[in-house]
Amino acid sequence: MSTDSHSAHGHEHHVAHHFRSAEHEYLTSKEGIWLFMVTEILMFGGLFVGYSIFHNIYPEMFAEGAKSLDWKMGFTNTLVLIFSSLTMALGIYFLQRNQAKKAAMSLAITIFCGAIFMVIKYFEYTHKFHLGLYPGRFLDVTKVGAEHANLGMYFGFYYCMTGLHGIHVLLGMGLISWVLFRTVRGDFNSNYYTAVEGVGIFWHIVDLIWIFLFPLLYLVG
């Protein structure tokens, strides 16, 4: 492994006073990150539980809702997010190898992918609004010509799930921008990259949730 040649410049990281060593700090931070990720899983999970229950009660209504979604959009977004997950992982890989420039490039691509995802999402949303497919009580059944009187519930789930996910994509883009800035500034190297690792895990969670949302909303219905 390459060593200190790159870490000479930039902001040197200081281990907080209550840790014994950099490794001690790294491992503790990592556990904190995982504990936080559990809360993310459980929060999104509540939506998935609600979805499974009502999908079981009203399978035809959910099928009708899923038909009005364009799977090609969801499919493209899945590919975009998987690619962004790869570049995120590579960002950490390059930092571990002390290749800060390549790492910065990977992180920038990741942010760009997040932006593409949001643009596609924007077109999906506006298209739905155009068709009058609003959530809950705002969906006018006669105007839309829905077969099921409670189609609004499907779109309630659709907007809640993709909306909360979208907020997480935006948060993730913000966090990645922050570590990108710090990478360019020279804060990170093979000895210290905890923040990037944490942001990476967050971004992969965002990907993970989309992996399930795609079949759930677009395909199975």
Added chain:
Amino acid sequence: MANSHDDSQGHHITPFATYLKVAGALFALTFLTVIAHHFNQQLGALAAPVAFLIATVKAVLVMLWFMHLKYDSVMNRVIFGAGFFFLALLLAFSGLDIWTRVIETSTL
């Protein structure tokens, strides 16, 4: 500074090629999901389980390699696993209630 700079020697670095392979598998599985979707009629009741099985495989790939859980401590794996366990619990008990209720015929 008191800390030693050799600490991170212990961190596992996943090879570049592995990342590419995992991403390749994820892309392939995404295509597989869509292909399976086109045989919805033939699969019948199996359509949903197949789609979720593929999604689960994808999720496991992401967790093990991209999130580095494969090389992480047992504690962190237990912590993350606990989330899924308690989620299953929420579904199980809420579902138990709803599916053992006396069903009133809905007008919807």
Added chain:
Amino acid sequence: MANAAAHGSDKNYLNETSGIWSWLTTLDHKRIGIMYFVTVMFFFLLGGIMALLIRLELMSPGPTIMTADTYNQVMTYHGAIMVFMVIIPGIPAILGNFFLPIHIGAKDVAFPKLNLLSWYCLMAGALLAFSTLFTHKIDTGWTFYTPYSIKTGTSVVTMVIAAFIMGMSSILTGLNFIATVHKLRAPGMTMYRIPLFVWALYSTAILQVLATPVLGITLLLLTMERTFGVGIFDPALGGDPVLFQHFFWFYSHPAVYIMILPAMGVVSELIATFSRKTIFGYTAIAYSSLGIAGVSFFVWGHHMFVSGQSTTAGVLFSFITMLVGVPTAIKMFNWISTMYKGSVQMQSPMLFALGFLFLFAIGGVTGIMLAVLPVDVHFHDTYFVVAHFHYVMVGGTLMAIMGGFYYWFPKMFGKMYSEALARFSFVFIFIGFNVTFFPQFVLGAMGMPRRYFDYIPAYHSLNTISTVGSWLIATGFLIGLYTIINGLTKGAKAPANPWGGKTLEWTTTSPPPHFNFDVEPVITAGPYEYR
């Protein structure tokens, strides 16, 4: 145990730096604990005033001092303030923040910045919650049950977002404690040498991290339901209001143990120290904390026996709920065995611990009664339930908070308080509590429904007794407040170990230095090595 601190310097965490800004930006877990202390006490005062108003209104039938609508609002604020701002943050955020790192020989919690952030989250949530007082108020009860919470014209969305933010505060505290206990223990401090208070906080932290996110999504969905009518909890769109209760109690039942487990931890410390005896059944008490935390996730349906939940689920939840009695009883018996043949000293913290045992036993046993499905069908939504959970929450948690404050006050501020005043406060609180809440068991058995503004004349005399009791409690807490202020201003300098305690906090100075210990302690024995 480690070195007794015999340090000449007068520097401690309180006078290390000065000025309000040094407090608002502090990363020191002890100072954050003090900040929680001040703010939570303020919320407790507000919630207490609401409680007194409720009791005053119920002193006689018909409108007494307020309208029915005002009553609903006062009752809601009392519940929401006491639950989200007082007892959930109470022991973990005040005493836990201060003593958990010291108990395990650490210099701080794992993530000091998150610790400070959690205080700011609580403040932000509290401000938002109080802002509803100036808009449309709120009258749903602290449980926000649908469909009423969707239909009412009050500020449900603001309040729910406030609760969401306060939930984040709770998560951050829990996350911090788990990582601290796992990673920051001093050399030699194995998991079986940490004090039982730390075990209790650790079990609580697990609940905070695993249960609170589900409350988060439930409250977000309720917000969506009110703004967009998404239909998930609304029968008009085929949704299910009972599902809201499932989601809500998946958090809120474990939350009940978030409230009581730390109290049990405090009592374990008090009983060991004031009995001058090694705690009986250390591992049993430690594991019963984890056991209570574990079981708490499987029992939430007992809040919904008459909500339209299926009978199958009801019966199952009823049986599992009774299991909670097992680890709880293990703790009770171990505490009593610890006192047996010990040199029990009746100082004020111990009085509160004994008060806890007495009141919590009643609260616990009535809890088992309510767990029995057919009994609950009769008692549900009566004052019997109100009396039951006040015996647990007030008789249990608040007694432990008071006992813990008196126990650790010399360590936190380096001053002694007046023992006589502290005993007075105990007498008033203990007697007042029983006068207030015991009649409510009887009222509940007589069929008086909870949350009602008015009642029939047959309930009059018992309600009057209950109201008089509430004044006694208030007197007790005011004496307690005076004891603290008097101790802070006029108290004698506290020695490092006024009670002869054996846990690590007593080995350092009172108040502790900025980094807790002058030399990192090395632990060679368990926490309660008396005899």
